[in-house]
Ligand code: CUK
């Protein structure tokens with residue numbers, strides 16, 4: 253395609269977007285549903301008091317850096333769990349532990365949540381998150397809905413897609429989106445082809461220690477890697493990743509990365525690379541074991557795919573991978589088996605950068621091109637062999653049969669969906685119950701809050717042959733992806749268990765005390781309804797006096813071992829607030845650099861005498 257055609261294609265897509273808005277803009281609820289319809293829809297999502305939603309939806313909060321927890325089907329927001337960004341509501345980023353985890357960062361861009369898997373099924377123990385903004389990976393413990401580890405990833409340029417390798421969460425793989433010289437060193441953009449690299453981080457997670465480890469990294473040509481998925485069952489040794497800049501464009505990607513009619517899907521055999529690394533076939537690059545898959549026989553191949561693809565998703569049975577092209581209006585079904593045959597026969601078209609290219613016709617099983625459907629992005633699955641694709645430009649969800657490509661149903665979304673998420677939709681065993689489209693544009697769905705509207709989520713009942721649009725719910729920016737997991741698989745704790753051996757913990761009022769070591773003041777205190785006790789033997793047990801310049805540690809244990817009795821801890825004028833959940837011990841560390849008298853108070857309403865739960869920090873001038 254020449255530049256002129258590309259420009260008209262892009263203009264055409266923009267026009268298509270406008271047409272889609274105007275067209276679908278007419279689908280108000282009144283127009284499409286009678287009041288009887290609305291009543292039956294309302295009944296499907298109404299959860300009577302005393303009952304609970306069937307599913308958790310764990311949604312990325314995009315550039316808020318947070319995790320949003322919703323109930324499905326009610327679409328009620330239940331909780332924000334802070335991951336990459338401080339959160340005064342929970343004290344995350346203020347207490348010592350979370351402050352150290354976040355370091356100097358004050359934001360993150362969390363795109364793809366992934367629940368840990370056992371034998372290809374969500375096990376509900378941990379959730380992993382990628383930070384595209386600042387090259388990090390995080391783990392949230394789903395027993396306490398709290399972030400327990402964050403690891404910085406060297407050599408990356410925005411780890412866009414997080415994937416899981418079955419059967420037992422062996423690796424959390426994070427491919428870089430932007431090519432960058434290794435270590436982020438300076439190199440002129442004129443040296444893009446030689447000096448810039450794509451990298452995939454292969455991290456492991458120790459469930460007992462709750463810690464990440466960077467096992468190794470994979471170095472690749474600078475093709476700009478996008479969505480990725482891991483194989484399942486017979487294909488579980490492989491990961492597949494889309495690329496969108498095989499042109500090596502270094503400016504104006506909108507036009508320049510859309511020149512080639514085909515980009516590639518890269519197939520990597522992680523088992524072979526794991527072995528190569530164990531055999532010492534790697535270079536040490538900025539603390540990472542860097543393996544080049546081109547040096548390992550049979551570890552990497554590429555398959556051509558319609559230009560500028562975005563999503564790639566592996567079917568629940570692990571036999572196929574489906575790519576969706578932003579610019580090409582089709583979903584392409586590729587067969588793992590055909591790919592393995594081609595590899596075995598040595599049937600390669602070509603080689604690019606030392607990567608064998610498998611012939612498109614030999615690996616492709618079918619192209620699915622629903623008339624007028626534009627901008628397919630991502631694929632989800634049900635339990636009956638159907639795939640569900642979001643269409644960003646024509647604003648709809650398309651249901652089709654994976655085996656035959658037959659289009660079964662199409663329903664509008666309001667408007668412009670990115671991902672959709674189906675109940676248990678990434679597992680070997682999807683539930684086929686609900687689908688939530690995560691839309692980029694809300695337009696006029698909700699009461700206006702000014703020029704920038706919330707994002708919107710559409711809930712569909714997908715249990716029948718036809719999809720039924722049930723409702724739309726607003727959401728803060730910006731869920732890119734979500735996973736919907738059955739509530740039976742998540743086992744949240746009611747309390748932090750009492751543990752007398754826990755460092756810095758104090759379990760009775762009488763044991764609360766203060767230790768001074770040089771200019772450090774350690775308060776071993778307790779919080780209970782409705783007071784703080786810092787020093788049981790002091791005349792005023794809820795006051796602490798320090799000297800200006802002292803380093804102060806409040807080690808607080810909440811000894812109210814009662815469901816949902818959380819205490820907060822705010823210090824007036826000191827810009828500090830953290831919390832202790834029932835049975836939890838947390839530490840606040842700061843330098844008392846301002847002399848004066850500072851009230852301390854419980855910020856989390858906890859009892860009828862919550863207002864009385866207060867004390868003083870007294871800082872004597874130097
Ligand atoms: S991406 Cu946002 S719509 Cu980060 Cu999964 Cu496709």
Ligand code: CUA
Nearest residue numbers: 854856858862
């Ligand atoms: Cu403790 Cu309010």
